[in-house]
Amino acid sequence: MATDKIQNLIELREKARLGGGQKRIDSQHSKGKLTARERIEMLLDEGSFEEMDMFVTHRCTNFGMDKDKFLGDGVVVGQGTIDGRLVFVFAQDFTVFGGSLSETVALKICHVMDKAMKVGAPIIGINDSGGARIQEGPNALAGYAEIFERNILASGVVPQISLIFGPCAGGAVYSPALTDFIMMTEENSYMFITGPKVVKSVTGESVSVDELGGAAVHSTKTGVAHLRAENEQEGLATIRRLMSFIPQNNMENAPVVPCNDPVDRLDDALNTLVPDNPNKPYDMKEIITSIVDNNDVLEIQPEFAPNIICAFGRFNGVSTGIIANQPSCLAGVLDCDASRKAARFVRFCDAFNIPILTLVDVPGFLPGTGQEYSGIIVHGAKLMFAYGEATVPKVTVTIRKSYGGSHIVMSCKQLRGDFNYAWPGAEIAVMGPSGAVEVLQAKAIAAIEDKEERAKFIAEKEAEYRDKFANPYQAASMGYIDDVIEPRNTRFRVIRAFESLKNKRLTNPLKKHSNIPL
Ligand code: HXC
Numbered sequence: 001m002a003t004d005k006i007q008n009l010i011e012l013r014e015k016a017r018l019g020g021g022q023k024r025i026d027s028q029h030s031k032g033k034l035t036a037r038e039r040i041e042m043l044l045d046e047g048s049f050e051e052m053d054m055f056v057t058h059r060c061t062n063f064g065m066d067k068d069k070f071l072g073d074g075v076v077v078g079q080g081t082i083d084g085r086l087v088f089v090f091a092q093d094f095t096v097f098g099g100s101l102s103e104t105v106a107l108k109i110c111h112v113m114d115k116a117m118k119v120g121a122p123i124i125g126i127n128d129s130g131g132a133r134i135q136e137g138p139n140a141l142a143g144y145a146e147i148f149e150r151n152i153l154a155s156g157v158v159p160q161i162s163l164i165f166g167p168c169a170g171g172a173v174y175s176p177a178l179t180d181f182i183m184m185t186e187e188n189s190y191m192f193i194t195g196p197k198v199v200k201s202v203t204g205e206s207v208s209v210d211e212l213g214g215a216a217v218h219s220t221k222t223g224v225a226h227l228r229a230e231n232e233q234e235g236l237a238t239i240r241r242l243m244s245f246i247p248q249n250n251m252e253n254a255p256v257v258p259c260n261d262p263v264d265r266l267d268d269a270l271n272t273l274v275p276d277n278p279n280k281p282y283d284m285k286e287i288i289t290s291i292v293d294n295n296d297v298l299e300i301q302p303e304f305a306p307n308i309i310c311a312f313g314r315f316n317g318v319s320t321g322i323i324a325n326q327p328s329c330l331a332g333v334l335d336c337d338a339s340r341k342a343a344r345f346v347r348f349c350d351a352f353n354i355p356i357l358t359l360v361d362v363p364g365f366l367p368g369t370g371q372e373y374s375g376i377i378v379h380g381a382k383l384m385f386a387y388g389e390a391t392v393p394k395v396t397v398t399i400r401k402s403y404g405g406s407h408i409v410m411s412c413k414q415l416r417g418d419f420n421y422a423w424p425g426a427e428i429a430v431m432g433p434s435g436a437v438e439v440l441q442a443k444a445i446a447a448i449e450d451k452e453e454r455a456k457f458i459a460e461k462e463a464e465y466r467d468k469f470a471n472p473y474q475a476a477s478m479g480y481i482d483d484v485i486e487p488r489n490t491r492f493r494v495i496r497a498f499e500s501l502k503n504k505r506l507t508n509p510l511k512k513h514s515n516i517p518l
Contacts, residue, residue, distance in 0.1 A: 075091065
């Protein structure tokens with residue numbers, strides 16, 4: 001081989017690696033952003049990245065574009081490993097036409113998505129783009145549709161993760177929205193259907209980019225973002241951690257990590273963690289961190305609907321999805337946001353063979369017009385549907401309250417809970433004592449004129465009701481609870497239950513697909 005040909009290849013590669021040129025790279029850095037290649041290097045195991053389609057250039061001739069070409073066009077794509085496991089990646093390159101999506105950018109993204117699907121490996125996309133390449137018109141739009149189609153078909157087959165490290169606007173938001181997890185950073189990261197200028201002209205509303213679609217908004221209000229990081233470095237490290245909890249595809253299990261935390265480790269503190277007064281809050285996260293391996297938990301959407309916790313942890317090295325009501329926030333009530341947050345998490349776990357642990361302390365669904373008008377019926381049904389459809393091993397521990405419809409939704413025995421345990425302070429009933437007495441004794445209460453007498457009567461009736469239902473034994477006597485367990489034994493009992501379920505086989509009736517109440 002003539003050395004000049006090899007030299008030419010080396011030079012072409014060097015040129016391609018410069019993307020839109022040093023000036024634009026400097027501009028990217030000056031905004032506190034990494035370049036597409038720097039991001040990929042940081043995400044993947046050192047030296048594992050193999051780039052593809054480096055010599056692809058755009059095909060547009062409009063507006064003199066034929067004289068303005070960059071090797072690789074506006075996206076860097078390829079494969080590499082995370083902790084030795086294969087992943088496919090694409091990172092939009094803002095230094096080339098603002099990372100805008102051309103026909104060939106779409107082609108490159110589709111190329112890696114197709115490869116990922118063929119071999120059953122996760123797809124990780126890093127978004128930093130001005131949207132559809134304006135000079136290409138409908139070709140750019142067609143490219144988006146090609147990507148969306150692949151996102152949809154890959155859903156539930158291989159995990160898809162999106163990082164938003166720059167602008168992501170217009171229809172472009174729908175590719176990340178179709179994926180399993182979205183990560184945003186504090187600065188430079190925003191997602192919206194229409195930017196502030198159009199908002200102002202159409203509705204008259206003045207709003208900043210961050211107020212409209214920054215990381216804070218999407219992490220707390222909309223629930224669009226699942227993870228939020230201070231900066232890109234932290235975001236990339238978190239995605240590596242997330243990957244350790246999830247499998248390569250729907251035919252495999254998540255990696256099992258050797259467990260050096262004793263499976264029979266007791267935690268005496270759990271015996272006294274829950275206050276005697278059922279109306280007093282406590283932090284459910286203390287229970288979760290206590291029982292998982294090495295207290296290691298990765299919470300998903302921690303700031304959105306914090307009245308329910310969705311997290312990954314491990315039991316004896318096996319990755320597990322944990323769903324838990326949080327009594328320290330809105331008393332752990334189920335509302336629209338909590339229901340849809342948990343429903344999506346249950347479905348992700350079920351799609352990817354991740355067992356589910358449910359920790360229950362729920363007073364019910366949040367009442368009132370606010371919730372009813374927002375469709376609590378349909379959102380609550382999503383969670384019920386997700387649990388009822390899920391075939392992965394499911395263990396439920398009722399920590400304290402479990403009332404009414406919310407008791408059923410939270411993985412009760414009759415809705416396919418495999419092992420259902422309760423702590424001795426659990427209360428399983430149609431509703432709480434005060435609500436029950438108000439309904440059952442309405443006439444009697446109205447008939448008592450004296451205020452003190454009335455209060456005494458109500459207190460007596462509530463105590464009677466509490467005696468009957470404020471314990472797990474009524475449900476246990478019917479076989480609805482498999483066992484009442486000592487709180488400090490929870491880790492061991494949960495691990496043993498999952499161990500016995502590891503060969504669980506359950507299939508749903510054949511159908512084209514279900515009709516989950518979306
Ligand atoms: C072509 C684009 C581009 C685009 C940016 N550039 N967006 N080129 N098509 N969509 C180019 C700029 O011309 C510039 O080129 C370089 O990228 C960097 O852009 P700047 O504006 O200098 O950067 P910045 O100030 O950081 O602003 C970033 C930005 C802004 C906010 C994203 O560029 C912007 O508003 N772009 C247009 C966004 C937009 O409306 N896109 C269409 C959305 S609709 P030079 O040569 O100077 O470096 C859509 C439909 C999708 O996407 C439908 C899917 C179904």
